[in-house]
Amino acid sequence: MGCWSMNSPRGLFSHDQMLPSLTMKFQVSALLMAWFGVLSSVQAEFFTSVGHMTDLIYAEKDLVQSLKEYILVEEAKLAKIKSWASKMEALTSKSAADPEGYVAHPVNAYKLVKRLNTDWAALEDLVLQDSAAGFIANLSVQRQFFPTDEDESGAAKALLRLQDTYKLDPGMISRGELPGTKYQAMLSVDDCFGMGRSAYNEGDYYHTVLWMEQVLKQLDAGEEATVAKSEVLDYLSYAVFQLGDLDRALELTRRLVSLDPSHERAGGNLRYFERLLEEERRKPLSNQTEATLAAQEGVYDRPMDYLPEREVYESLCRGEGVKLTPQRQKRLFCRYHHGNRAPELLIAPFKEEDEWDSPHIVRYYNVMSDEEIDRIKELAKPKLARATVRDPKTGVLTVASYRVSKSSWLEEDDDPVVARVNRRMQYITGLTVQTAELLQVANYGMGGQYEPHFDFSRRPFDSGLKTEGNRLATFLNYMSDVEAGGATVFPDLGAALWPKKSPISGSMNEDRSS
Secondary structure (H helix, E strand, O other): OEOEEOOOOOOEEOOOOEEOOOOOOOOOOOOEEEOEOOOOOOOOOHHHOHHHHHHHHHHHHHHHHHHHHHHHHHHHHHHHHHHHHHHHHHHHHHHHHOHHHHHHOHHHHHHHHHHHHHHHHHHHHHHHOOOOHHHHHHHHHHHOOOOOHHHHHHHHHHHHHHHHHOOOOHHHHHOOOOOOOOOOOOOOHHHHHHHHHHHHHOOOHHHHHHHHHHHHHHHHOOOOOOOOHHHHHHHHHHHHHHOOOHHHHHHHHHHHHHHOOOOOOHHHHHHHHHHHHHHHHHOOHHHOOHHHHHHHOOOOOOOOOOOOOHHHHHHHHOOOOOOOOHHHHOOOOEEEEOOOOOHHHOOOOEEEEEEEOOOOEEEEEOOOOHHHHHHHHHHHHHHOEEOOEEOOOOOOEEOOOOEEEEEEEEOHHHOHHHHHHHHHHHHHHOOOOOOOOOEEEEEEEEEEEEOOOOOOOOOOOOHHHHHHOOOOEEEEEEOOOOOOEOOEEEOOOOEEEOOOOOOEEEEEOHHHOO
16 A cells, blocks of 8 residues: 655655656556656646646746746836837927917927827727737637636645645645645645645534644734635634534624624524523533534544544555564675576676565565656656546445556557566566556656555456456565655555655565555
């Protein structure tokens, strides 16, 4: 299972990463390689692939250049108008001082008639020129490939996953204090409000409260914003009400009414909250729920999750996993791997390093060159599509919120590099690729993740198992370095493997581990 990377495959913080995944069923094993990653034909779901998100940067850069060109044209146009206005101001000041004497001169009379008949008409044409046509046309074309509301919501959810998994508070995220990241980017008041509103629209009142509180902190600190404090209080009061904190909901609504007495909902909400609070206070203390009592103390717990392994999974992603005892560490070795004495490996064998003793997890070094990695990324990028999972009830492939990535599949006919990588996998595993799946390349997006899962099939009715058998092993080749996060974790073992570019990590006997 992969942690989200701040800059990683299968992890929370991610930049330009892709997992060349060779998901191979060797009779069946799985070989997975990973890359984390222009505008392509794929629209929406940009948040699921950093490889596609980077294209948005170039699209925005192009728009900025187009906008600057439009500004230059407008400035040149305005300069002409200003020049004409200055000239006319000086001329009319002179002519208005002695109108009769001015027009008595035949040349002045002629020029006055000419100006009003011809020159002012030319100025009118200049003012009416639509200098924005080129920019608007470019913008209209680009907008066809812009992110959608789904992308904005997905991007917000990614930040919320980072927040929860790595225990980051909204203030840290707003200040850009993400551990291990190279760049610092801050969230404005309006950005924070957008985060809270996205959570609100998903019915996630826990995160709504956290982010609306952050908005208030930044507003109180004097930051400029387009959002009004009354609007923030409107969201926040309802969210804390949904979390069972009637006292605070009432207090926030009173603040809202004092700021905006004409607010259409605030008055009604105020009376409703007052009535509910009075009814609550009439109840015996023993009848009040634990949730209500906790909420009245300003304590808001993160909602329970559907995933039983969540706590262990997230702690492993934070590096809080099981530490091997000295006795177990003595079982781990480094060695050279000759691929059953394959001729091409006798001189340059693979470097093999034990990562975990049971089940056996190993890491191989220098299996792919940078040139081969770049070529695989190049081949995979045009084919990237939202990664799917098989619905456990219907058996149909579908997208799921617990797998945020895009993937593509490469065949040996696509390029000689695919055949070379397949051959090396055979050397490493001793298994044939004749019954393996195609080389899978996975590109994780914002807060990219693949929550705890089994890489092998647990469905006895799976038709593919009858002819090819089940997966025996998984190999991950990380095709990008990771700044923070991105571990591949094994909740049942308490193990976490941290990505390194090029080395392959492999786990065998998947039927005995997840």
